[in-house]
Amino acid sequence: MARRSGSSGEKTAIALHDAAVRLFARHGFAAVSMRQIAAEIGVQVGALYLYTADKQALLNDILSGHMEHLLLTAGETLPVSGSPAARLEAFVRFHIRYHVLRPEKVFISYMELRNLTEDNFAAIEVLRRRYEDLLEDILKAGKAGRDFHITDTRLTTLAMIAMLTGISTWYKSGGRMTQEEIEAHYLEMVNNMVGRPLAAELLASPS
Amino acid sequence: MARRSGSSGEKTAIALHDAAVRLFARHGFAAVSMRQIAAEIGVQVGALYLYTADKQALLNDILSGHMEHLLLTAGETLPVSGSPAARLEAFVRFHIRYHVLRPEKVFISYMELRNLTEDNFAAIEVLRRRYEDLLEDILKAGKAGRDFHITDTRLTTLAMIAMLTGISTWYKSGGRMTQEEIEAHYLEMVNNMVGRPLAAELLASPS
DNA sequence: TTGCCAACTGTACGGGTGTTCAGTTACGTT
């Protein structure tokens, strides 16, 4: 054999990317060999190097591609105007949906950061910080307008993102709750965190 | 050489444990070789096998030791009676302190779970669930007594733990905030989450 | 139908992997 019938570079490149994501997510970057990846897509090791410079580039492409796509999609989806409360709701729903749809890439993206070279890591950090700032800007706006009651916007940002991203450690489609229910519950908790409980009117009104 | 002067099995066993924790935290289980660990404690590879059956046992001992110690310490520290609010505060403070004091073990403990064998993993899961239940029991009690306004105690438990554990991804002693300040801020957010904002009286009282 | 090139194989390179074990040395006990 050599070239295989029906083969095309495009298809193999995608298969390589997908196989790497799947295997890195399951076993971890360091624990997966180039030979395992090759076997997964039905090819010999050498062929992989037509599509990636080396193993490190493979990881970096996955992570930076993920972060860039996340930022791009967030930019397209999230409203830049409207009330802080509405913008916060949009962010929470977007974050949950995006992360629940891509559990493997999300998992790799904060599990394998330390396996990046220093340069690659620094670049990812910039993107991650930019994403966090999308939320922090909403919180700042809400605090400035007294819609939200927050002591420290940066800390609240980190706490919320950790809380929301945590979903991906236990979420499985077809679980106890639908995605819509999960969104509703987390939205409630997030609203509570910024001091505007949905039940506020009920509690404040004479009973 | 052979046996080295001043050597003792006890000391080497501890040095092995510590070096493994340090290196696993920094580079990941799969990326660290037995030879690197041996070099770190100034010994030849073969000597390690006097203190651990194999590499897997080394990881499992670290993780299960960590979880058992966490549960034990929690049991000694946390009050079993008192108001749900007081118990919740105790839990939050305990969790933050414990995790901030042991960043490496905490990091390994949810980073390297997938490198455990199936059996070892299952055992750790039981312990982790038991720890989560410590918090969920408090939330259930608070909900039952109408101190807390929670829709789903299990989801709130997971959200809180993810939020609190997230601290260890950015915390560095000597940072912007003291540990006490961090505790106070997270406590505020947690209280908000269960629907009892500290500012409630202020907001409700005539201004 | 020939020829070109993208796609891929097969093999090799130097080095690292976890683990085992016969041999060696320091320490504590008698």
Place this chain on the structure above:
DNA sequence: AACGTAACTGAACACCCGTACAGTTGGCAA
């Protein structure tokens, strides 16, 4: 002072690692 044993070395085992590259084959254009 002699001995037993705890602590460790050094070398070896069989195998896996990432990467490179000359050679081979299928698809497509001329």
